[in-house]
Amino acid sequence: MRTDLIHHVDEEDDVRIIYKATTTDGQAFAVRILSNSYTTKEDLVGQARLCKMFSQAGLSVPKRLYKEDTLPYMTLSWKGQEAFAVVEEWMPGRELEHLDINLIGQVGEWLGKMHHIATETIIHFSSESPWSMFGSNDELAQDAHTLKVALQKSGANRTLYEELYALYEKKRKKLKERWSQLPCGAVQGAFLSYAAERVDDDSEKMGDIYFNAFMAGYKRNRQLSQQEQDILNDLIGLRRAFACYQVDDVLHRIEIGDIHQVNVELEKMLFYMKKQLII
Incomplete structure (x- = not known):
């Protein structure tokens, strides 16, 4: 598997890191690692539900992946603090520079x-x-x-x-x-x-x-x-x-x-x- 760093913010009270992970068969996923005071497990569950609802309604929203225990996140330790990792389908594109x-x-x-x-x-x-x-x-x-x-x-x-x-x-x-x-x-x-x-x-x-x-x-x-x-x-x-x-x-x-x-x-x-x- 190949991993590429896409985004990296690692501050004392705010960690937001995104990797693009590509499997040997060509499937790509976004792996988001976050640790802050304002994101809870309940929020991550709610975000996953919203992603699913929007995707089913025809909006181009990446689907979150679920673990075997049906949770849409993993709990990690990052520099001694609790952190979360969420994985979703990779959506190709680029960040908007100018609006038309x-x-x-x-x-x-x-x-x-x-x-x-x-x-x-x-x-x-x-x-x-x-x-x-x-x-x-x-x-x-x-x-x-x-x-x-x-x-x-x-x-x-x-x-x-x-x-x-x-x-x-x-x-x-x-x-x-x-x-x-x-x-x-x-x-x-x-x-x-x-x-x-x-x-x-x-x-x-x-x-x-x-x-x-x-x-x-x-x-x-x-x-x-x-x-x-x-x-x-x-x-x-x-x-x-x-x-x-x-x-x-x-x-x-x-x-x-x-x-x-x-x-x-x-x-x-x-x-x-x-x-x-x-x-």
């Missing part, structure tokens, strides 16, 4: 189908993503707080950042009140319409075109509820304004004393927060 209008439409179509399938059964996941709002590790809230403190100590336009954070608190409050009533599911595709590197120009107008293509694809498989439509503008506005790279850029500008550009970026963030997309 057809691909964002396909992202929307697939995500809509995934969400539609997921409503047919309940799978509980105990772990939380740091990109999930209102969890124990809400990175957006942490980044927003860090930036607020830095702005208050800088020479940035006070009127701008006070208006920005007043909007931030208003939208956060609205989302928090409705969060538990909403279906769970990733909304990354809507955000990527604006954030990903596109083969077309990076203008706001082109971002709107990509977003509309994403939503058209999504709605071919699942319609948004009225509650989802009511909060989607707030959610996208917050995500765009306080994206990690956006916050990091403003923090860097503060550090080097480029206050003019800090104010320009604050105006851009306010634009994102106020923008009303047609859903």
Whole structure:
């Protein structure tokens, strides 16, 4: 058997390693080794169930392999800590470098189908993503707080950042009140319409075109509820304004004393927060 290292992250509290294993008869598998504080055995079982459901529904999702004891993972020891290994069919392809209008439409179509399938059964996941709002590790809230403190100590336009954070608190409050009533599911595709590197120009107008293509694809498989439509503008506005790279850029500008550009970026963030997309 031949093994090739595909991905390697080995930090103190986060291990994510992927090997491609190819057997002598040409079959290929992805072997994923992971050890962190947020992945549980129950999560791995739930992931395997989702993979099976999506595959049976016609989505090109690699199937997880099961052990003889019917578990879709193996328990290992990695540098003295518990780790898991999962094995799945190898799916050929390459990582996306640039997004085009057809691909964002396909992202929307697939995500809509995934969400539609997921409503047919309940799978509980105990772990939380740091990109999930209102969890124990809400990175957006942490980044927003860090930036607020830095702005208050800088020479940035006070009127701008006070208006920005007043909007931030208003939208956060609205989302928090409705969060538990909403279906769970990733909304990354809507955000990527604006954030990903596109083969077309990076203008706001082109971002709107990509977003509309994403939503058209999504709605071919699942319609948004009225509650989802009511909060989607707030959610996208917050995500765009306080994206990690956006916050990091403003923090860097503060550090080097480029206050003019800090104010320009604050105006851009306010634009994102106020923008009303047609859903």
